[in-house]
Amino acid sequence: MTETRPRLTIGADHAGFALKEALKAALVAQGYDITDAGTSNAEPADYPDFAARVARAISRGTGGRGILICGSGIGMSITANRFPHVRAALCLDAEAARLSRLHNDANILVLAARRTGTEDAVDIASVWLATPFEGGRHQRRLEKIRAIERDVCSTSSTDPEEE
Template sequence: MKETIALGADHGGYALKEVVKEFLRSEGYEVLDVGTFDETSVDYPDFAEKVARAVLAGEAQRGILLCGTGIGMSIAANKIPGIRAAHVQDPYSARMARAHNNANILTFGGRVVGPELAKEIVRAYLTAEFEGGRHVRRLEKIRALEEGRKEV
């Protein structure tokens, strides 16, 4: 079995979340769906936190968050130390988010990304591998910023 992906959305990302969920399952991934479960207006930070906490706790290896644009989810998730949420709108950026930044959460928007493009984005992100090397040093600098240290 492939890894578990935590999946969350607000009302603006709900419809695309359902598409992504079915795509993930068809590709053999386990899905931890933290909601929302309909298009009733909700607050995106609640779902960003649920997915981020699931990833940090090891309940899921990575996460995907959707809201109207993906921007709010990215901002909210990145407030949690240890999360590297990347907001993307294309497969190349999704692949680089993993390869260079070791992003553990991907965000994009249900109102700006169509279903087929969403599948390409998710596939690019989930099949990419972190390259390590020079990128490790940079991630250590990000960790230092999170921890309030001036130097790595």
């Protein structure tokens, strides 16, 4: 039986560029099909641009799973989680990566380039990619998140003071 690997869309800002390139090479060597959403060099670049490219592809169902990398991972996480159907998880170790898939069905892995070396990033990504969603009680919780998402997205007011 042939193992099917998920399609990946990967993006980084300037702080995550070197780690993105190293991780991408390791994942291609493992047989993954990767779409690189940028950046293409280490020149200063704004993380929201690359988070939006990856999150949009995941949100629309065209990008498979996503990986985002910036200096801290926080900006990418905040931006990506603005998109419908995106569950981006900042993972600083393999256990967090495992749980983000097992319990939360995370579809975007976010890495912190200033806190994560190449070897650890490959380990974190490998665990994240290999871990299935457990379902069960976690499915019920995921449905609650989806209901919140639908409610928030259908609210016409953009002013939190009006609620």
